[in-house]
Amino acid sequence: MMNLRYFLFLLISTFSFAQNGEFPSAKVDSIVKRIQLPVIPAYQVNVAKLGAKGDSISDSKPAFDKAMALCKKNNGGTLIVPKGIYKLNGPIHFVSNVNLKLEKGAKIKFSDKPEDYLPMVLTSWEGTMLYNYSPLIYAYECSNIAITGEGIIDGEGGKIWKSFKEKEGKGKDLSREMNHNNIPLKDRKFGDSYFLRPQMIQFFNCKNILVENIRIENSPFWCLHLLKSESITIRGISYKSLNHNNDGIDPEYSKNVLIENVNFNNGDDNVAIKAGRDHEGRTNNATPSENIVIRNCNFKGLHGVVIGSEMSAGVQNVFVENCKTIGYLKRGIYLKTNADRGGYIKNVFIRNIQLDEVEDCLYITANYHGEGKGFQSEISNIHFSNISCNKATASGIVIQGFPDKKIRNISLNTIEIKEAKNAISNENAENVLMTDVFIGKRATVPSAVSKH
Template identity: 30%
Template sequence: MNRKFLLLVLALVAIFNADNFAQKAPVYSWQNLPKIAQPSFKKDTFNITKFGAKPDGISLNTQSINKAIEECSQKGGGVVLVPQGIWLTGPVVMKSNVNLHLKKSATLLFSTDKSQYAIVEGFYEGKRAARNQSPISGTDLENVAITGQGIIDGNGDVWRAVNKNQLTDEQWKHKVASGGVLKDDGKVWYPSEQFKQASVGGKSMLLLDGKKPSDFQDMKDYLRPNLVVFTRCKKVLLDGITFQNSPAWCLHPLMSQDLTLRNLYVKNPEYAHNGDGMDIESCKNFLIENCTLDVGDDAICIKSGKDEEGRKRGMPTENGIIRNNTVYNGHGGFVVGSEMSGGARNIFVSDCTFMGTDKGLRFKSVRGRGGIVEHIYAKNIYMKDIAQEAIFFDMYYFVKFATDTPRDERPVVNEGTPIFRNMKFENIVCSGANKGVFVRGLPEMPIENIQLENLTLQSEIGAEFVDTKGISLKNVTFHANKTKPVISVVNSNSLTFDSVKYPTSTELLFSISGDRTKAIAVKNTDSKNTKNKVEFTDKASLNEFIFSEK
């Protein structure tokens, strides 16, 4: 068969399959949200005290709790009851058809004895890695839950390093007196000498080159576990519990389906390194509602693997509902990335409040990640005292370059090029931020088709768009204190600003920069409140800017 003809046939087959898949795939909207299947359980109850558990905070109850869970599952499932008290334990392994239920005033407290936690194969930031066994874990399960009004405490302080500048003087004195070792410059506290050597030496925990978990014994103390990890599970429910003080990420469902996280309080210290609240990774069909988070890193975060390993996994995080949640402290309120190489899509975020987070809606990636993030929708989002940006997109996550470095580099688009597109954010209020909107794509792959509608943003700086395409703002009010300019556009194409309001006596409304900037349209916007309507720099063309007075 002719090679060209064969290639044509294969291309047509690929197009047919893609179109066929598109027709079968469900189309979600605010009127047709994803459906999440719920677990159900028998009423049979297995009280952990019947298996020898003692609530004195001293007796180690690992064996008793796991025996109760095992027997419950073997007998067809039901409720494993944790009564009030402090129940000291090592790792708890969940089983199918078991609802671990903590009564009010019950605390499941995980042991500080690290020998209780075996080194196992896990994942670290989207890649296979050696980790200490999670305090709570479950793999290949179906119909599983952790419910009640109790507390699950990971005793994370014994696992984490902390910088001196993150603590008060009194807290630092207490930390140093508790044991551990200091970095040679005295500015970092480590839990142990082993942790220090692994950290300072930049040792990797990744399972590369045929390495096994047992090969990492010399850096065991450095392999901090996530508090709760469910891997390849179906129909998972977390409801009512306080999860706190995790060694690393707090809640980490991975490659799982039909998840419900409801009425949770997720709490980590502000100084907790990798102290994320919820990391939903490569999961399908999930609901996060009525939760409160106060954490040391990103709060509600969407992930799907990292770089080539994540792309080979090929499992996007998709079909999610996130509503009626409150975030107090965190690097971001709602976050996508940066480990999103498997993609993310069909996620609906609504009726959430972010109070004092570093960023509000946060999207981040970098060259080499790959992955497609699209069909993300947010509405009725309320923010206060945001330290940095209220709405943030950046494809240069953790990339450092001088401000005067030319940014016209355009490498060839390949499988490692991240794509962020097709999103709509509406009805958003921010009372206090450094910057209202920041969107920075890549020269070779602009961030595309982001609709911002009905926004009121009180911030020091208005908005900045760099390497974007098809961005539209409609009915947006900027209460920008530093008003030169209110809106900056750099090397962007096909941007529309409709009904923009801004402070009176504004020095400069628009700064248009870059010879790749094309088709910037402003309409239904009054220019009488600004001394200078627009400024053109760096080869930007007046012919590419159309301002239609209101």
């Protein structure tokens, strides 16, 4: 007979866990209220008046540099890009208190000559800090910065940069070796001959950031990298960027982030939340990625929302709601880490998601690519509610922990996957609570026994 005290404890624990699985709207509201939009001074400068020619041929970089210098002299302002196609043979480097405003019909088209993005700058590549080619738009230690307007930013990533992918192995392996061996940052120099592609837009150690309404096309690598930054609003932007590793938005070691009303169309993850890789990431555990709100977005690309695989400093307090797909995704929601990472993924709440056809609908794995050893991650308190999916060509729900490091406290409430090759694969997980989960055709009342 079950001990009454144990039974009551079990009942209370299960009840508490069920209660905690509810979407915490008040917490979301408090995060959004904490995010500050940039304050931009009244000064304005038009790049065309400084000699920029919107003819798609002439190099407009000198005019853009001059405009940014004038903004700096005036303690900030709005840098206006009027209608036209502006070729830039090199990067835009932000200063504080500036709004780069692309008017309707304006396009910034970056050169694809790698030498134009030297000298190297301090940046990060797949979770490891290093010196490399400058991102095409780069802001370092800036506050109150914005990219707005109805124009297009084109990274010309489909030719020379795309060819870097097959040659990046040497640089990638060296960067990871330097990470694991704690090589001093000053000695991590890449750039020429290492073939590590630059990000399109990177905000690094910045705060009070707005990216609104612009269109991002044809990035060399990750499209929008939010690195060690905070108080960030990304809204109303759209994408058509289908090259290798064209993640849409990568918050990394960043906090207090709002991503809303975005139309994704990417050659990789739509949103990939990261927090450094392996040894270096674990030493930065005071700056996890946290307090990230993703809502009212349209997903299209490889995966919708991803956490990992570089997440060694930890990821917590992620809230995703009211999103849908406008095309095929390989995976809808994907939490991935491996035994090289360490760190944790916890307090993730996802609700009101409509998926069409996917390979896998909801996928949580602590053994990504079967790699690594010695640093298993903690994955806990992950809550899904009101998720619908028309078809999963592989699996509906996958949860993969380790026997000695189980995934804990997963709730699945009101999940309907109309068709799936494999329904559920659940291994090395504890306290997985399912309520109203339907995979395949819903059962009706049992049929009566035949009289014949």
